């Protein structure tokens with residue numbers, strides 16, 4: 219086990235000793251974005267981008283698929299646990315999202331969504347603008363339950379997490395000549411970041427004061443990216459990683475400007491470096507496989523292609539960095555969640 223992992227586990231233990239289960243550090247956890255954080259909003263939509271069938275969910279608490287693009291928990295599920303919540307924020311479009319369940323948060327994320335509205339439209343996912351409309355509707359439900367003053371305290375105290383951008387690049391820009399012939403990666407990043415800035419401003423106007431946004435991962439190292447864009451080389455696609463770093467730098471700069479909004483705590487969670495470390499030095503981090511994903515051949519399968527008939531699915535994903543062609547395993551998510559906690563301390567203080 220690497221030193222950094224030991225440090226993170228210690229940090230998690232320290233935080234969890236001050237947290238009493240069911241008495242969380244913040245009133246609620248609100249989640250927006252894409253498949254990295256979706257817990258089932260796509261299940262009942264007309265879209266091919268779903269994960270509500272086996273083997274998804276086989277290592278989850280319920281050992282059943284939920285719509286999470288993972289064998290088990292997402293990084294944000296671990297975050298909910300570390301913060302002391304006794305349940306995960308429910309998918310807003312699910313049956314569980316009603317009554318008192320809403321008071322500790324909700325999840326509005328939708329796989330294949332992103333900063334660029336066209337990405338969500340391409341796949342029948344919920345665009346970020348629509349996720350915000352659902353959040354507005356959610357807020358009025360909470361006001362009806364606890365009254366305006368208490369509701370406002372929930373919204374301003376809640377941690378809001380946003381994960382987006384990967385689908386905009388991988389499932390849209392790189393395969394869509396209408397975008398990649400017209401915009402350079404630099405220009406496309408600027409378009410995404412204008413949408414990001416608007417999203418944060420709108421969220422702020424709705425009362426959010428604690429917001430964390432994830433950076434792009436090393437998109438060129440996702441197993442499916444290597445297969446699709448690697449030109450036969452069995453290595454991370456440098457061009458894609460360069461674009462991700464460029465985007466992440468701009469995300470930092472844009473966030474710096476947004477921090478001028480009075481009372482706003484805005485943190486950028488860097489998942490690029492931790493994931494790259496797991497991929498390039500798997501054994502240091504307790505993994506043995508970082509090139510091949512667990513599901514199927516591990517080179518491409520995600521969503522419908524990762525199913526109970528996929529041939530080659532590994533029997534135990536705990537030492538795989540990737541569960542499917544695009545998404546980290548539960549074990550990798552646990553490591554990432556440690557970094558989120560470390561980088562997000564400002565949001566709970």
Ligand SMILES: *[C@@H]1O[C@H](CO)[C@@H](O)[C@H](O)[C@H]1NC(C)=O
Nearest residue numbers: 433463465466467470486488
């Ligand atoms: C963004 O800024 C943080 C510090 O605020 C730094 O740790 C991180 O490496 C930066 N990311 C990029 C991509 O520059």
Ligand SMILES: *[C@@H]1O[C@H](CO)[C@@H](O)[C@H](O)[C@H]1NC(C)=O
Nearest residue numbers: 276277504533534535536537
């Ligand atoms: C998977 O392997 C780990 C050790 O690497 C072990 O602790 C765990 O119990 C195994 N899980 C299953 C489902 O076999």
